[in-house]
Each structure stands twice: as C-alpha cells, then as structure tokens.
Amino acid sequence: MSKAIEVHDLRKAYNGRTAVDGISFDVHSGEVFGFLGPNGAGKTTTVRMLTGIIAPDSGSIAILGHDIVQEPVRGKQAIGVVPETANAYDDLTAWQNLMLMADLYGLRRPAARRPAADLLEELGLADRRDQKVAGFSKGMRQRLILAMALLHDPQLLFLDEPTSGLDVQSTHLMLEILGERSRAGTTIFLTTHNMDEANRLCDRVGIIRAGRIAAIDSPERLKQAINRMFMIEVGFDRPVEAPVFAGLPGIDRVSKHGDTWRLETADTDAAIASVVAAARSSGARILSLSTLSPTLDEVYLRLTGGDA
Amino acid sequence: MIRPAGLGEQLRRSLAVARKDIRIYYVKGPVVIFGLLIPLFLFLAFSLGNRFASVPFLISGLLAMTVFFTATAVSPVIFPWETQARTLERLAAAPITVPALVFGDVLASFLFGALIALVPVGIGVALGVTITSPAALLAGILLAALCFASLGVLLAVPPARAPQNIMMLSSLIKFPLIFISGIFIPVESLPAWGRVLAAASPLTYFTDIARAAMGEANAYPVALDLAVLAAFSLLFLGAAMLLHARTLSKRL
Numbered sequence: 227m228s229k230a231i232e233v234h235d236l237r238k239a240y241n242g243r244t245a246v247d248g249i250s251f252d253v254h255s256g257e258v259f260g261f262l263g264p265n266g267a268g269k270t271t272t273v274r275m276l277t278g279i280i281a282p283d284s285g286s287i288a289i290l291g292h293d294i295v296q297e298p299v300r301g302k303q304a305i306g307v308v309p310e311t312a313n314a315y316d317d318l319t320a321w322q323n324l325m326l327m328a329d330l331y332g333l334r335r336p337a338a339r340r341p342a343a344d345l346l347e348e349l350g351l352a353d354r355r356d357q358k359v360a361g362f363s364k365g366m367r368q369r370l371i372l373a374m375a376l377l378h379d380p381q382l383l384f385l386d387e388p389t390s391g392l393d394v395q396s397t398h399l400m401l402e403i404l405g406e407r408s409r410a411g412t413t414i415f416l417t418t419h420n421m422d423e424a425n426r427l428c429d430r431v432g433i434i435r436a437g438r439i440a441a442i443d444s445p446e447r448l449k450q451a452i453n454r455m456f457m458i459e460v461g462f463d464r465p466v467e468a469p470v471f472a473g474l475p476g477i478d479r480v481s482k483h484g485d486t487w488r489l490e491t492a493d494t495d496a497a498i499a500s501v502v503a504a505a506r507s508s509g510a511r512i513l514s515l516s517t518l519s520p521t522l523d524e525v526y527l528r529l530t531g532g533d534a
Numbered sequence: 535m536i537r538p539a540g541l542g543e544q545l546r547r548s549l550a551v552a553r554k555d556i557r558i559y560y561v562k563g564p565v566v567i568f569g570l571l572i573p574l575f576l577f578l579a580f581s582l583g584n585r586f587a588s589v590p591f592l593i594s595g596l597l598a599m600t601v602f603f604t605a606t607a608v609s610p611v612i613f614p615w616e617t618q619a620r621t622l623e624r625l626a627a628a629p630i631t632v633p634a635l636v637f638g639d640v641l642a643s644f645l646f647g648a649l650i651a652l653v654p655v656g657i658g659v660a661l662g663v664t665i666t667s668p669a670a671l672l673a674g675i676l677l678a679a680l681c682f683a684s685l686g687v688l689l690a691v692p693p694a695r696a697p698q699n700i701m702m703l704s705s706l707i708k709f710p711l712i713f714i715s716g717i718f719i720p721v722e723s724l725p726a727w728g729r730v731l732a733a734a735s736p737l738t739y740f741t742d743i744a745r746a747a748m749g750e751a752n753a754y755p756v757a758l759d760l761a762v763l764a765a766f767s768l769l770f771l772g773a774a775m776l777l778h779a780r781t782l783s784k785r786l
C-alpha cells in the first residue's frame with residue numbers, strides 16, 4: 227500500500243510552549259484517517275504543518291511524495307484543504323469564490339466551469355450561485371468551503387473539524403460527500419473531537435493528546451479495547467474508604483462519585499467477587515451493584531487523559 | 535501538464551489575486567476618500583493660499599499626491615483585512631508563493647494608482663497645461679504607481695490584526711512624505727536639511743518628473759528621477775516579498 231502522508235518526529239512550539247511534541251504516523255493512499263483529540267491537543271497545528279501553511283520546528287512531512295517544506299507549491303497543488311477557521315470572500319458570489327480557486331489552482335476557466343457547477347449542485351448551493359456569500363448561513367458557507375477544496379479534484383483532502391458547530395443537514399450532506407469521495411479513491415485526513423464521527427467515517431483513527439499520539443488503530447480495534455473495559459458501580463450502607471479496594475484482584479481503577487464507587491475492570495467476575503470480599507472485611511453491606519458498559523466517550527476520555 | 539511552481543503559472547495566479555483585490559477592496563470607501571478627495575482638498579487649500587504658484591506647478595503637485603494616495607490607499611490594509619475576515623488561511627493553503635501573492639496585491643494598487651492619474655492630468659489639460667514630454671510623464675506615472683503600491687504593501691508587514699492600526703501607521707508615514715517631497719515648496723527653494731530629506735523621499739522624484747513634463751523648472755535630471763524611482767520600486771517590492779514570507783504565518 228503506498229503512502230499518501232508520511233510524518234516523522236514532527237514538532238512545533240509557540241513561544242516556547244510545545245503544541246506538537248514529536249509525532250510520527252503514516253496515512254495510506256485511499257484511506258480515511260481520523261485525527262481525534264480534545265481542544266488544544268494540537269490537531270490544527272498539525273494540519274497547518276501538513277498543508278504547508280506553517281513551518282514545523284523540526285521533523286519531516288511527505289505529502290504524496292513531496293516534501294511540503296521544500297516543495298510547498300507542488301505539495302499544495304495536489305491537496306484540497308478545508309481549514310478550521312476559514313471563510314470564503316463575503317463580497318464575492320459563490321461562483322466568483324469558486325473561480326478564484328480555479329485560478330489559484332491553475333485550472334483553466336472552461337475546464338473549471340463544469341466541475342464548479344456540479345459541486346454547487348451536489349452541495350445544494352446551485353440556486354445561490356450568483357449570490358454574495360455575505361448572506362449565507364454557517365452551513366452554506368462551510369459547504370462552499372468544501373466545494374472550493376474539491377474543485378481541482380485533489381487526491382488528498384484535509385479537513386479540520388469540518389462539521390464543528392454545523393447544523394444537522396449540512397453535517398449529513400458533508401459526511402455523505404466525503405464518503406462518496408472516499409469510495410472514488412480520494413485519501414481523506416480529518417480532524418475531529420467527535421468520536422462517533424471518527425467511528426462512522428474513518429478506516430483508522432489516531433488519538434492525539436497534549437501534542438502526542440496516544441493511540442493509532444482501526445475503530446474496530448478501538449471498540450474491542452472498549453469491550454474489554456467495564457465499570458462496576460457499587461453503593462454501601464456506610465462510608466467506605468478507598469484503601470479497602472487496594473490490591474484486590476480484577477479491580478484496575480477506583481473513583482468515588484457521590485455515595486457510590488466506580489470500579490474499572492477487565493474481568494467482571496473477579497471484580498464482583500472482590501467487591502463482596504471488601505464489603506465483608508469492612509463490615510459494610512452492599513446496597514446497590516450494577517455493571518456499566520463504557521461509552522465511546524469514556525474510552526476516548528481515558529486515552530486523552532481526561533477523567534472517565 | 536502545468537508546472538505549478540513555474541514563473542508563468544505563478545504570475546497567472548498573481549493576476550487572480552489582483553482581480554480579487556480589485557473586485558473586493560477597490561470598491562470600498564478608502565480609495566475614493568484617500569485617493570481623490572484628500573489630494574483635492576490639499577490642492578485647493580494650497581492653491582487658494584498661493585496666488586503666485588503657476589498652474590503647471592499646482593497640477594504636477596496634485597498629480598503626485600493623487601497617484602501617491604491612491605496607490606497607498608488600500609495596499610497596506612489588504613493583509614489585515616484578510617486576517618480579520620479569515621480569508622487569509624484559504625489563500626495560504628493555495629499553491630501560490632508568498633512573493634506571487636504580494637505581487638498580486640501590488641498589481642491591483644499599481645493599476646488604480648496609474649489609472650487615477652488620468653484625473654489630475656485631465657484637469658491640467660482642461661486648465662491649459664501643455665504636456666511637453668508625454669513619454670517621460672507616462673514612464674514616471676507607471677514607475678511611481680509601482681513604487682507607491684509596493685511601499686503600501688510593505689507597510690502591511692507588521693502582523694497587526696486590526697486594520698485601523700495599520701491605517702494609522704501608514705498615515706503617520708504618508709502625510710509627512712507629502713510635505714518633504716517638493717509638492718508645496720519646490721526642492722530648489724528648500725534649506726539644505728530640507729533638500730536632504732526630500733532626496734530620501736521617492737515622492738520627490740515623481741513630483742520632479744511631473745514638473746519637467748509640464749514645462750516647469752525642476753531639481754534633477756529626468757533620467758536620474760526615473761532611475762531612483764525604479765531603484766525604490768525594486769527595494770520596496772523585494773522587501774515586501776521577503777518580509778511577508780516571514781510574517782504571514784504569524785497572522786493565522
């Protein structure tokens with residue numbers, strides 16, 4: 227399988243504060259790669275470096291075989307970009323914005339008209355073609371930005387949180403088009419903080435946290451990891467201290483939530499036996515006990531360093 | 535197959551940037567206000583106070599101010615405007631080099647600066663001014679428009695986010711230049727320190743060309759004026775391309 231993106235030991239600091247801390251990964255041609263992480267994790271900084279918008283402090287980036295730092299124009303020519311916070315020109319119409327992109331990507335006007343019209347149709351903007359973007363809703367703007375990124379039919383598409391804060395219909399339409407492009411062979415690099423979106427769309431997901439990659443895996447395997455992680459919630463009739471659970475078989479992590487304790491385990495059977503033993507030894511009675519299957523968010527939060 | 539990084543292809547993309555600038559920014563207020571109204575007011579105030587100044591002297595001053603103010607009206611604020619409107623990142627992601635992007639912005643201002651010259655020259659001709667050397671005047675107008683447009687884009691280098699800050703900074707530089715460039719007082723009648731100051735201003739050389747082309751007395755040989763204007767243009771344009779390449783990413 228050939229590589230669309232090869233990143234090695236990439237680093238970037240802003241005024242001495244590290245934003246991206248030595249990440250390395252590959253994206254295969256044709257796959258949808260999700261870059262999942264909370265706010266401030268370093269997703270946008272990474273995308274900006276990969277797309278040649280800012281220079282890395284160190285490390286190497288090959289985009290479709292081009293070193294993006296050495297050959298920025300050739301690299302940029304081959305990719306489409308939907309930046310996180312970018313606008314189309316308010317004072318231009320949707321069509322004029324698209325034609326500006328055609329010119330900037332070196333498409334000749336006659337060759338650009340057909341795909342531009344098709345994209346507006348596909349993205350539900352055909353009847354807005356000659357209206358200024360100033361009057362567009364957020365969803366319409368974001369759809370136009372996607373059309374602008376797709377006009378030159380790039381082999382590789384970068385999207386930085388493309389559906390964040392978007393209405394349901396626009397989100398649906400955009401994800402549908404990304405799916406279509408992916409089936410047609412376009413490689414897609416997508417950042418998101420939405421686990422479900424990553425799960426639905428991506429062949430592989432990289433989880434980034436505080437500038438480092440915490441895990442890279444397929445959503446299926448991440449799900450398997452999730453299935454091995456259960457939670458037991460237990461309540462006692464009197465206060466019980468944390469050391470009671472210390473070192474008991476099957477219990478990996480303990481946290482207190484109000485009157486109940488949450489115990490993480492990979493072995494439910496052993497953990498329940500341990501809880502019963504702990505109750506006996508401390509003279510407490512169990513008032514309630516339930517097992518919780520973890521949500522995707524909990525695994526994600528755990529991997530990204532939050533408290534589940 | 536196109537060569538995206540080739541000079542010809544990048545120039546085409548500069549043209550696209552210039553077209554966008556003209557569509558978006560030159561229909562906004564500052565061009566008319568700064569480019570035509572201010573020079574006209576300065577001109578009227580000055581000519582009312584100076585009954586002895588000849589018409590060609592006044593018209594050449596008006597021409598110099600108009601080209602100068604028009605070419606620098608919008609060029610310093612394009613980058614801050616694009617930063618504020620968040621359109622700059624889309625441009626930065628496109629396969630166009632920063633020098634080509636800068637050149638596009640210069641080109642737009644150059645066109646307006648050069649075209650606006652028709653207004654004062656037209657007024658002059660209507661008032662009976664004879665253009666004694668049209669070729670020198672044309673060359674002067676074109677070089678001056680290029681020089682001032684480059685200066686304008688160069689003024690945008692500090693990566694300030696608020697367009698007003700850059701507007702203020704550029705006014706602080708633009709207005710004093712008007713007074714040291716022989717527009718109101720001929721360079722020859724300035725004291726020694728004034729002549730030194732005047733020699734440092736690119737506007738002086740354009741005013742000088744305009745005087746010569748309208749049959750007025752002037753300070754330097756026209757060939758020297760043109761050479762100095764060309765040198766300033768290269769300096770400003772080169773510096774703008776180099777420095778914007780460094781500061782562009784700081785705006786995002």
Ligand SMILES: Nc1ncnc2c1ncn2[C@@H]1O[C@H](COP(=O)(O)OP(=O)(O)O)[C@@H](O)[C@H]1O
Pocket residue numbers: 240241244245263264265266267268269270271272786
């Ligand atoms: N232009 C900038 N100047 C200074 N710090 C920045 C800049 N951009 C991002 N950062 C910092 O770098 C870190 C990573 O930010 P970012 O890449 O935007 O994360 P994400 O996109 O995952 O939310 C954050 O701590 C953020 O505050």
Ligand SMILES: [Mg+2]
Pocket residue numbers: 266269270271310386387
């Ligand atoms: Mg971000």
